[in-house]
Amino acid sequence: MSGAAEDAMPAPGAVPDLEPLVTALRGTVLDPTRPQYRRSDGGAYDLEAAMFMRGSAPRHLSAVSGRGATLRLSDGSELIDLCSMTENTVLGLNDPWVQLRQIAHVLSERPHYVTVRFGNDLYYRVANRLSRYFDKTGGGRDHVLNMRECTGSGAVELALHAAWTAARTSPGRRRLASFVGAFHGSNLGGVLVSDHQPERGSGRVLLDRADNVEQFPIPATGPDGRLDAATLDALATLERDGAQYFAVILEPIPWRNAVHVVPAEFLRRLREICTAKSICLIFDEVQNGFGFTGAIRYGEVSGVHPDISVLGKGLTSGHGALSLIVADRAFGTVESPFGFKSNSANMLSLVAVDAVLDRLLGVTGPDAEVLPHWLPAGMERDLREGLLSTTYPRTVKMIDEMLTELRRRFPATAGRATGAGLMRGLVMLGGDGRPSSALAGEVARGCMDHGVHVRQAGTALFVKPCLVITQREVDQALAGMTRAIEAVAGMRAG
Numbered sequence: 359m360s361g362a363a364e365d366a367m368p369a370p371g372a373v374p375d376l377e378p379l380v381t382a383l384r385g386t387v388l389d390p391t392r393p394q395y396r397r398s399d400g401g402a403y404d405l406e407a408a409m410f411m412r413g414s415a416p417r418h419l420s421a422v423s424g425r426g427a428t429l430r431l432s433d434g435s436e437l438i439d440l441c442s443m444t445e446n447t448v449l450g451l452n453d454p455w456v457q458l459r460q461i462a463h464v465l466s467e468r469p470h471y472v473t474v475r476f477g478n479d480l481y482y483r484v485a486n487r488l489s490r491y492f493d494k495t496g497g498g499r500d501h502v503l504n505m506r507e508c509t510g511s512g513a514v515e516l517a518l519h520a521a522w523t524a525a526r527t528s529p530g531r532r533r534l535a536s537f538v539g540a541f542h543g544s545n546l547g548g549v550l551v552s553d554h555q556p557e558r559g560s561g562r563v564l565l566d567r568a569d570n571v572e573q574f575p576i577p578a579t580g581p582d583g584r585l586d587a588a589t590l591d592a593l594a595t596l597e598r599d600g601a602q603y604f605a606v607i608l609e610p611i612p613w614r615n616a617v618h619v620v621p622a623e624f625l626r627r628l629r630e631i632c633t634a635k636s637i638c639l640i641f642d643e644v645q646n647g648f649g650f651t652g653a654i655r656y657g658e659v660s661g662v663h664p665d666i667s668v669l670g671k672g673l674t675s676g677h678g679a680l681s682l683i684v685a686d687r688a689f690g691t692v693e694s695p696f697g698f699k700s701n702s703a704n705m706l707s708l709v710a711v712d713a714v715l716d717r718l719l720g721v722t723g724p725d726a727e728v729l730p731h732w733l734p735a736g737m738e739r740d741l742r743e744g745l746l747s748t749t750y751p752r753t754v755k756m757i758d759e760m761l762t763e764l765r766r767r768f769p770a771t772a773g774r775a776t777g778a779g780l781m782r783g784l785v786m787l788g789g790d791g792r793p794s795s796a797l798a799g800e801v802a803r804g805c806m807d808h809g810v811h812v813r814q815a816g817t818a819l820f821v822k823p824c825l826v827i828t829q830r831e832v833d834q835a836l837a838g839m840t841r842a843i844e845a846v847a848g849m850r851a852g
């Protein structure tokens with residue numbers, strides 16, 4: 359069984375060499391495990407929705423601690439998080455290595471917030487590491503980065519700006535291709551290129567729509583495994599009108615569509631058209647990037663290389679807000695005020711990305727020679743090997759088996775398993791045997807009552823576990839999901 363999974367890595371505070379520090383904080387105002395907030399009437403601290411703007415209060419349940427895929431809630435119950443604390447924590451909660459690296463940074467005299475107006479070597483280290491990785495896996499391209507965004511939405515907007523800027527000398531190139539069901543973010547740029555908007559037409563900022571965004575159908579194959587007619591039409595349109603387009607933006611796995619995987623054949627042909635017609639191909643990898651499909655970037659998985667990759671979410675595995683774009687140098691120009699967010703690229707987020715890269719790809723070269731001698735054996739082994747080469751295939755297998763078992767237990771309710779790698783879907787079938795969003799929503803909500811966090815993805819349950827989930831956690835999730843489906847199916851029968 360996986361080193362990461364089974365050698366339960368101790369939290370930094372449980373490593374004997376570090377224990378005195380944690381002990382010194384215990385019981386003082388610096389102890390983070392003390393209750394942080396009580397209402398003036400002494401009531402529960404997690405029910406004050408009135409303090410927040412509508413829709414922005416946290417859920418009724420609060421997380422008080424956790425590790426890996428297991429979360430402890432304020433009511434004392436335990437939850438298996440099959441959606442990585444909502445898609446961000448590729449290493450699960452409280453990854454000990456990311457935490458150790460952050461602790462080491464905080465205890466040093468290194469500045470903790472540095473903008474690029476003052477350079478620092480960590481900024482270059484992370485950029486160099488990523489650009490070397492992209493150059494190595496990027497089909498011979500020469501990449502440049504922008505690491506100055508905090509949110510995926512910001513990075514999407516920046517990618518659009520870079521593509522638009524590159525097309526400046528061709529005024530006829532105004533159109534942007536996007537796809538039905540896509541979601542690219544919640545700022546103006548993200549909203550205007552997205553199809554999926556929960557409250558369509560509910561009054562947006564400044565603009566309701568952009569008349570140069572063309573929405574194409576979701577690329578798909580037919581029952582014969584070949585690209586379907588609508589997908590071929592989309593390719594033909596782009597081929598014919600290519601000179602009018604400055605960019606195509608797509609998610610390689612648009613999960614809201616029942617965790618659909620865009621066919622590789624479509625990506626290949628789209629790449630050919632974009633190259634021939636000088637259209638900037640943007641992969642929005644905010645969801646799939648950084649480990650969830652077995653690589654840092656989808657180009658490595660699909661063999662199809664975009665001109666710009668947008669990365670966010672998983673980068674810091676929940677230990678900081680950062681997003682970035684990696685672009686072919688031909689699309690590497692951004693202009694003020696774009697790409698210069700003044701509250702971005704804070705040092706702890708950069709430490710986290712660097713540490714996440716250590717965990718996913720492994721620590722090599724001179725760094726490997728100075729790993730602390732007191733690291734637990736399992737952690738050291740994982741760091742030398744890199745989790746993507748060792749743990750990832752095993753984790754994918756566990757999730758495959760879990761989905762297969764659910765389909766076996768509920769042949770009338772659990773339909774197709776969709777998705778790829780650690781971004782998976784399980785289609786829910788209604789009483790008429792057809793995919794049902796209502797049922798998927800009902801089961802996803804029900805799972806919470808049975809100790810499992812999954813989300814709804816259209817007609818499917820969305821499962822996006824962290825890489826280090828253990829077999830015990832998967833078994834517990836399977837039991838909870840089984841109870842949730844039984845409860846819904848029982849209500850239907852009754």
Ligand SMILES: Cc1ncc(COP(=O)(O)O)c(C=O)c1O
Pocket residue numbers: 508509510511512514541542543544548609642643644645670671
């Ligand atoms: C594919 C995709 N792109 C962009 C975003 C926006 O990211 P953020 O919420 O960090 O702004 C999201 C958010 O869920 C996303 O799923």
